[in-house]
Amino acid sequence: MTRNNSKKVKLVCIGGPTASGKTEASLVLAEKFDGAIISCDSRQIYKELDVSTDKIPYSLPYHDPILYRGIEHYGINVAEIDKPFTLFDWMTYCRGAIAKIVNSGKIPFLVGGTGLYIQSIIENYKLKQDFDAELREELNKMSLKQLQTRLKELNPDLYEKIDVNNPRRVVRGIERAILSSSSRKPEGRSDIGDPENKSQISNIKYQAKKTHGSPIAKRPPSRWTFDSRMTKESIVNHSKSLHEADGNDENNEILNRSETHPIKNRIRIRVQDDKIKKFDSLVLSFNPERELIRQRIENRVKKHQEIGVIDEVKRLVEKYGADNQILNSTISVQEYIPYVLGKISLEKAQERVVINNYQYAKRQMTWFKKYGNTVFVDSVKEMEREIVKWING
DSSP: OEEOTTOOEEEEEEEOSTTSSHHHHHHHHHHHTTEEEEEOOTTTTBTTOOTTTTOSSTTOOSSSSEEETTEEEESSSOBOTTSOOOHHHHHHHHHHHHHHHHHTTOEEEEESSOHHHHHHHHTTOOOOOOSOHHHHHHHHTSOHHHHHHHHHHHOHHHHHHSOTTOHHHHHHHHHHHHHHTSSOOOSSOSOOOOTTOHHHHHHOOOOOOOSSSOSSOBOOOSSSOOOOOOOSOOTTOSOTTTTOOOOOOTTEEEOOOOOOOTTGGGSOEEESSSOOOOEEEEEEEEOOOHHHHHHHHHHHHHHHHHTTHHHHHHHHHHHHOTTOTTGGGSTTTTTTHHHHTTSSOHHHHHHHHHHHHHHHHHHHHHHHHHSTTEEEESSHHHHHHHHHHHHHO
């Protein structure tokens, strides 16, 4: 083997809105380019959220990685609904998965609509675990009303500013108040909220970094309406070094291989462990018509009901309670909770699921539009051409 410190680990990232075709595209492309898939979905990481999060297939075994259609899938069913799983945890897991994939001679495909998961990896966020596990466990057992009362006592100003109906944000507010008053002073942040939460996505201040061609993205045509205004507060500016890349490439080695594939042989790098520092990444996203997305969401909602999403929600509510933080912040679950409790009709719940998924799809498009490295395409064939061009560039 020969040492080459100039090589970076190559990542193909496929993002975009829900119901846009990311999953099928990733399967086709991972097979063509000899890749393995890491799911970048902040809800598919949880066991038992199966039908509701549109996992493939819906009865996936709870082990990691999962082999589906001949492709290894990482990042599915790796967390428990009643246990904390932060962005720090995700990055730790994902880096390890990338190392395994690269060392097996394959290309990592990061696939999903949680843009923050993708960005945190390719821009090498520097985070540290900064919550007290015992405190988190204690707070997770409290009802939303109890949490609200506690936060109001600890920090009435924050109570008036945040969405107090979002249990995760209330818990985080309580933790900040308690930890900031103690002698512990965390460096950086690991739990910066929920990637599926609207306020988090809209508050992120994105900065384009040149990783593929021009830092200016191929902007999609005006098929969607975006609100380009940003709030002053950014949830990712807690550390000036957050987006700085570590220049250590000493873990990279070129593999001497006898294969003759003209593309595959250019991207094989050996990494010794999961402390990967730099990536050469390509971020791709579909740019679908919004009415097409809405129709697909409506079809998906009907399909999920046919294959048991209501039974899944009932089972989860019985097991974890109607106040569980993850259940109440998961689209396609939170809307059905009032129904299974007998508070609203099924038709009303269905309507809410469609609306919330569609609004989430628009937020996802906003994210990838603001992330300056995204290359927008209209077909899998276009994605394939972009990957070949990127590899040969």
